[in-house]
Amino acid sequence: MTTSPATTTRTRRRGDAGVPDGPDILCDNLVRIYRAEGLEVVALQGLDLEVQRGELVALVGASGSGKSTLLGILSGLDTPSAGLARVSGHDLGSMAGRERLEYRRRTVGFLFQQAAANLLPYLTAAENVELPMLLAGVRAGERATRARQTLEVLGIPDCADRRPGQLSGGQQQRVALGVAVANRPRVLLADEPTGELDTRSSDEVFEAIRLANTEFGTTVLVVTHDPLVSEQVARTVGIRDGRTSTEVLRRDEVGADGAVGRVAEEYAVLDRAGRLQLPKAFTASLEMRDRVRLGLEPDHIAVWPTGQPDGAGERGADGSGEERR
Ligand code: ADP
Ligand code: MG
Numbered sequence: 001m002t003t004s005p006a007t008t009t010r011t012r013r014r015g016d017a018g019v020p021d022g023p024d025i026l027c028d029n030l031v032r033i034y035r036a037e038g039l040e041v042v043a044l045q046g047l048d049l050e051v052q053r054g055e056l057v058a059l060v061g062a063s064g065s066g067k068s069t070l071l072g073i074l075s076g077l078d079t080p081s082a083g084l085a086r087v088s089g090h091d092l093g094s095m096a097g098r099e100r101l102e103y104r105r106r107t108v109g110f111l112f113q114q115a116a117a118n119l120l121p122y123l124t125a126a127e128n129v130e131l132p133m134l135l136a137g138v139r140a141g142e143r144a145t146r147a148r149q150t151l152e153v154l155g156i157p158d159c160a161d162r163r164p165g166q167l168s169g170g171q172q173q174r175v176a177l178g179v180a181v182a183n184r185p186r187v188l189l190a191d192e193p194t195g196e197l198d199t200r201s202s203d204e205v206f207e208a209i210r211l212a213n214t215e216f217g218t219t220v221l222v223v224t225h226d227p228l229v230s231e232q233v234a235r236t237v238g239i240r241d242g243r244t245s246t247e248v249l250r251r252d253e254v255g256a257d258g259a260v261g262r263v264a265e266e267y268a269v270l271d272r273a274g275r276l277q278l279p280k281a282f283t284a285s286l287e288m289r290d291r292v293r294l295g296l297e298p299d300h301i302a303v304w305p306t307g308q309p310d311g312a313g314e315r316g317a318d319g320s321g322e323e324r325r
Pocket of ligand 1: 034035036041042043061062064066067068
């Protein structure tokens with residue numbers, strides 16, 4: 001599922017872009033502990049994640065599983081307690097003041113649930129999109145051209161000269177997306193960007209996110225509760241108790257009847273240390289707990305509950321398949 005650590009730590013420079021090769025987002029054993037009034041909350045407990053350049057990945061998980069904490073770290077607002085978080089070659093644990101500012105200005109863009117609330121009400125949509133470019137020192141002519149182009153790609157060219165108050169919720173959120181990608185960040189982080197919208201607006205916003213991904217080549221990590229959104233992406237990562245636990249990969253396949261169908265396959269995540277979380281339904285049905293027996297077969301690994309009557313689970317713990325037969 002993941003590439004070897006050797007490829008991810010490579011920092012070969014790519015021409016004048018000055019951006020290292022390897023995944024755009026890399027988390028290795030990432031930990032974030034909140035300390036408040038003597039209490040400790042381990043929000044991220046050794047999370048591993050890789051997102052390759054140009055990917056659009058949905059992140060799903062129950063409330064409190066650590067999704068916003070992860071995005072806070074990746075956006076450079078918060079820092080890890082331990083472990084590695086790297087985005088487009090920037091090490092988020094060690095990044096200092098000036099680099100952090102530049103990182104937030106140019107490398108990542110963010111879109112949050114109430115992003116539309118951050119639009120300046122007295123500026124038009126186009127002027128709002130120009131603002132981050134102004135802060136990044138882009139000159140006036142270029143700003144205006146790029147703002148129009150951005151709104152066009154996101155499907156709202158007709159909103160350019162209107163103020164936020166004259167736009168629908170979905171249009172506002174798409175303008176906010178325009179602000180997020182104004183400086184053409186390498187990575188877009190979106191935390192439940194469609195959470196407060198009706199289905200139709202939510203579809204439009206997600207379509208705009210998808211366009212930013214394909215047209216600008218922006219790598220996207222989007223947190224969503226919306227199954228309709230997660231079902232549309234090629235890869236969904238599930239997070240549970242501060243760790244990545246499952247992945248669903250989807251691809252289009254041509255069936256026997258010639259029709260194209262979507263195939264979705266769910267995988268358990270195998271982390272860098274070789275840890276695997278077994279689904280509760282599986283372990284419960286075989287009454288597995290505390291410890292299990294493992295056996296290496298030619299093309300798979302077998303897992304048995306301990307204490308089986310025929311003793312199948314009592315041997316072969318050294319990984320040899322022979323003894324059990
Ligand atoms: P999610 O976005 O998946 O709902 P969060 O990342 O917001 O989850 O929260 C993960 C855990 O960390 C939760 O248990 C939450 O209560 C806790 N948490 C989040 N932010 C803070 C904070 N600033 N101080 C203390 N605990 C926090
Ligand atoms: Mg959250």
